[in-house]
Amino acid sequence: MAVSQQSAVLGETALRAATQKALAAAKGDEVEVLVLSRDLGLTRFANSEIHQNMRIASADIRVRVVRDKRVATVWTNRLDDDGIQRAARDASEKALVSPENPEWGGLPGVSSYPRVDAFDDETATTTPERRARLVGVICDPSFERKLRAAGYVSTTVTEVAVANSHGVWAYQPATIAEAQAVVLGEAGSGYGGRLDARIGAIDAEAVSREAIDKALRAQNPRELPAGDYEVVLEPYAVADIVEFLGEALTGLALEEGSSFVGGRFGERVTGEAVTMIDDPLDRHCLPQAFDFEGARSERVTLIERGAARAVVYDSQTAARNKARNTGHAYFSSEAYPYPLHLRLEAGTASREELIRGVKRGLLITRFWYTRWVHPLRTIVTGMTRDGVFAIENGEVAFPVRNFRFTQSYHEALGATIALEKDLLLQRIDRFTYGFDTGFCRVPAIRLGSFTFTGTTQY
Amino acid sequence: MTFSRDLAMRALDTARVRGATYADVRYVRREVEQMAVRNGHIDSVTGSEDVGFAVRALTDGAWGFAASQLLTLPEADRVAALAVEIAQASALVKRADVRLAAAPAPRATYRTPIEIDPFAVPLSERLDLLLRADTAMRAAAELRTTRSSAEISREEKVFASTDGAYVDQTLFETGCGIEAEAVGDSEMQRRSYPNSGARHQNTGGWEFVIKQDLVGNAPRIAQEARALLTAKPCPADVRMTVILSGNQAALQVHESCGHPIELDRALGSEAAYAGMSFLTPDRLGSFRYGSEQVNIQIDSLSPGGLGTFGYDDEGVPGSKGWAVREGLFVGYLMSRETAARLGLSSNGTMRADGWGRLPLIRMTNVSLMPGRWTLDHLIADTDDGIYMDTNRSWSIDDRRLNFQFGTEIAWEIKGGKKGEMLRNATYTGITPEFWGSCDAVCDDSDWVMWGTPNCGKGQPGQVAHTGHGAAAARFRNVRVGVVQ
CATH class of the missing domain: 3.30.2290.10 (PmbA/TldD superfamily)
Structure with missing residues (x-):
């Protein structure tokens, strides 16, 4: 067997043994052990050739110890006996030195978890040669058309395990396969991306076709003035809106006064066509049955037909705010709940029908470099990227130069006219630096008004 | 082990x-x-x-x-x-x-x-x-x-x-x-x-x-x-003189100079994610990036900077050189592979985010070098403007041209004096036009080696720690106030 075919799955038995060693070595009233393991194969390309190609196997263990409400956490990636014991001892000693946190709300107790099937053997054993051939499916047609393709094809195996001194044990392996491509011409670019638990479901030809077609149509864009436009946002752009609003739909944002739904539950905060749910068990959204504290993850309706309904909590924000823990803990050291399986419910229109309804407006492929300008008002600024087109009388008319927008995202959804009937699975980008977590499924959407505040030179 | x-x-x-x-x-x-x-x-x-x-x-x-x-x-x-x-x-x-x-x-x-x-x-x-x-x-x-x-x-x-x-x-x-x-x-x-x-x-x-x-x-x-909470809103959609504090000038350098001088970007290696650069190789040595007041150094030797080290992750020694000299674009951040494409040598800028990531070209200390003004003199010399301090929001396009920044706090400058506090201050521009409008940079008394410990790049994502020396600087005819 080639070295690259060896899977790095550690397995439930090994991870349970590792967590038990840490639980035994730590000294505290409460102890929690989290293991995050990832085996990533990623083949990256630019200028229509592979330029970075890697396999990275890593596993980290986090020991959190509570002694008289004094809390400390230690991470290590040394999973041998000595490394685990040292981390457990270190966390125990740090907890002893830390001042008490009177707000400490305790670790979650035992739960039962629904069975989740998120692992695909074929994806786990994908070779670099197979990834390279999928890259070729994207790069070669671009090269032949004198376009430049850039992006990646990746396959990932993840394992999450949580144990605590209250008897919690949770384990889940999963796989992720992904292909993303930006295709560039001399004056304009296009984008395509697909994500699934199974490599067999990644249609590299479709990614290639979508990005190339869009790149060809995007050449020689005209400049239109900044201003308010009716828009059709493709799912890549909509994912950004859902991602930012998700950050504001948490117990922490509510507690800190930075959420647009603060004091507004039951009130209309978006258009009536908008229903936004966090659904950790959505089998099409790389499901996860429990959060990073081992609490059972619940489905939470955040916005229902335009009205604010609820936010998500982890153990600590729930305790501080006398709310119910919805099982949305992230793995940061500070309490930081987040909806990690967001879904903007579909409408009934096709993509063509969304466009056909627009007399004068813009079709937007993606947003880029989006940042909060004012979190409480959900004002975000960012750029468009990889394909902006004018819509005239229901037809895509001509390519347009990129815009800068500065727009309240929930107010933009207040002008929702229609949503597409299909949903596209995507990553939540803000978690790309950590472990593989955070996904959403969203449709394309037609909005009555979106504010563009500037233009650029391409 | x-x-x-x-x-x-x-x-x-x-x-x-x-x-x-x-x-x-x-x-x-x-x-x-x-x-x-x-x-x-x-x-x-x-x-x-x-x-x-x-x-x-x-x-x-x-x-x-x-x-x-x-x-x-x-x-x-x-x-x-x-x-x-x-x-x-x-x-x-x-x-x-x-x-x-x-x-x-x-x-x-x-x-x-x-x-x-x-x-x-x-x-x-x-x-x-x-x-x-x-x-x-x-x-x-x-x-x-x-x-x-x-x-x-x-x-x-x-x-x-x-x-x-x-x-x-x-x-x-x-x-x-x-x-x-x-x-x-x-x-x-x-x-x-x-x-x-x-x-x-x-x-x-x-x-x-x-x-x-x-x-x-x-x-x-x-x-x-x-x-x-009760301060006056920043004026909306006007053009005026802006003085950026040192820490905001540092981030402006990071986003609008540090990233576009990464040669891997300029050659297309990061096109899918971090983006490309308007500073293409044909512009090296001839493109006017900013005014003559603008001198930006690439440096991994100065003590204290987050980009200070002995050797990069290709074993190339740290070095000091110019990215922008009296407003002219003269230098890239380079690796051994990208430097070879231009017939040059690496200036030692390859760094990886830990053992499990591939080294990429990353900023070392990319610094706006001191000018000749004290901050007090600069404010006294400004009849009508805004002083903006400490970044709150930042965004820039994928070729590093159109940017928009917001700051946590700002003050009016009227008749050479710092006046009322302003909230929700933002400014926006196009990189070479903006740096072309820079008419003053403060001196050593205001110059600090700021650190940016959260610079993202690469797939899978990597976070680099970069240094940016900067002092307060003045820019004319800047578009201010996108949001009130």
Whole structure:
């Protein structure tokens, strides 16, 4: 067997043994052990050739110890006996030195978890040669058309395990396969991306076709003035809106006064066509049955037909705010709940029908470099990227130069006219630096008004 | 489980035997301690240890990279063989062979100079400082949320290559910060010190944290956050003179100069994610980037910067040179591979985010060099303008042309005097036009080596720590006030 075919799955038995060693070595009233393991194969390309190609196997263990409400956490990636014991001892000693946190709300107790099937053997054993051939499916047609393709094809195996001194044990392996491509011409670019638990479901030809077609149509864009436009946002752009609003739909944002739904539950905060749910068990959204504290993850309706309904909590924000823990803990050291399986419910229109309804407006492929300008008002600024087109009388008319927008995202959804009937699975980008977590499924959407505040030179 | 020279040599030998024409191995052990206080209580005390090694192999003219956290000789064999196997797969979709510019093969060591080993400062002492800063903020104003935090790190790294390099480095970083948030009717305002993004950071020891005087600055920060709730909004959509504080000028340099001078971007390597650059190679040496007041240095030698080190992750020594000289674009950040494409030599800017990531071109210390004004003289010389301080929001297009920044706080300047406080200040522009409008940069008395410990790039994502020396600078005819 080639070295690259060896899977790095550690397995439930090994991870349970590792967590038990840490639980035994730590000294505290409460102890929690989290293991995050990832085996990533990623083949990256630019200028229509592979330029970075890697396999990275890593596993980290986090020991959190509570002694008289004094809390400390230690991470290590040394999973041998000595490394685990040292981390457990270190966390125990740090907890002893830390001042008490009177707000400490305790670790979650035992739960039962629904069975989740998120692992695909074929994806786990994908070779670099197979990834390279999928890259070729994207790069070669671009090269032949004198376009430049850039992006990646990746396959990932993840394992999450949580144990605590209250008897919690949770384990889940999963796989992720992904292909993303930006295709560039001399004056304009296009984008395509697909994500699934199974490599067999990644249609590299479709990614290639979508990005190339869009790149060809995007050449020689005209400049239109900044201003308010009716828009059709493709799912890549909509994912950004859902991602930012998700950050504001948490117990922490509510507690800190930075959420647009603060004091507004039951009130209309978006258009009536908008229903936004966090659904950790959505089998099409790389499901996860429990959060990073081992609490059972619940489905939470955040916005229902335009009205604010609820936010998500982890153990600590729930305790501080006398709310119910919805099982949305992230793995940061500070309490930081987040909806990690967001879904903007579909409408009934096709993509063509969304466009056909627009007399004068813009079709937007993606947003880029989006940042909060004012979190409480959900004002975000960012750029468009990889394909902006004018819509005239229901037809895509001509390519347009990129815009800068500065727009309240929930107010933009207040002008929702229609949503597409299909949903596209995507990553939540803000978690790309950590472990593989955070996904959403969203449709394309037609909005009555979106504010563009500037233009650029391409 | 420790790293040894034997393991490095074994990995390089195996890579060579398997067919690599060039290979390097990097070992990294990173130890970090983070402490955070929120609303008067300890929010987190976190330690971490991260150890591993990676092999990068060039085979059939293409790259392969493999990484592991197991430090054993059999694993060195496996990882080296895997890197070669991956390189062979890369060659299936290749347009040209990779070439590397010649570089020295040093055998050397480097250690960050520190006065006080941050790990030797007791945890209780570090936490006490943060709690006192938090108390001082809460005593000074009515606030919804207060935060104070510190981070210390030690990174031991070894680089060895088939060219014969063997470099052993130990780098220390120390950072800290406080934040005060006030909430009013439909308004939330934040002030941070010494910088936003949770902390200011340098290479060095605990002396850096002491110097910041978090406790002494806490009341001012708290009161400013509260005062911002009722401050006048920034004027909307007007063109006027803007003076950026040193820390905001530093981020402006980072986004609008530091990133576009990365040669991998300019050559398209990052087109899918981080983007490309308007500073294309045909513009090197001839493009007017800014006014004659604008001098921007690429430097990995100056003490204290987050981009200060002995050798980069290709074993190339640190260096100092110019990116922009009297407004003219004259230099890139380069690797051995990208420099070869322009017939140049690497200036030592390849860095990886730990053992499990591929080295990429990253900013070292990209600094706006001091001018001749004191800040007081600059304000006195400004009849009508806005002084903007401490970043709150930042965004720039994927070629680094159109940017928009917001700052936490601003003040009117009227008749040469700092006047009323302004909230929700933003400004926007096109990079070369903006730097072309720079008519003054403050001198050494205002110049600080700021740290940006959160620079994202690459797939999978990597976070780099970069340095940016800057002083306050003045810009004319800037579009101000996108949001009120």
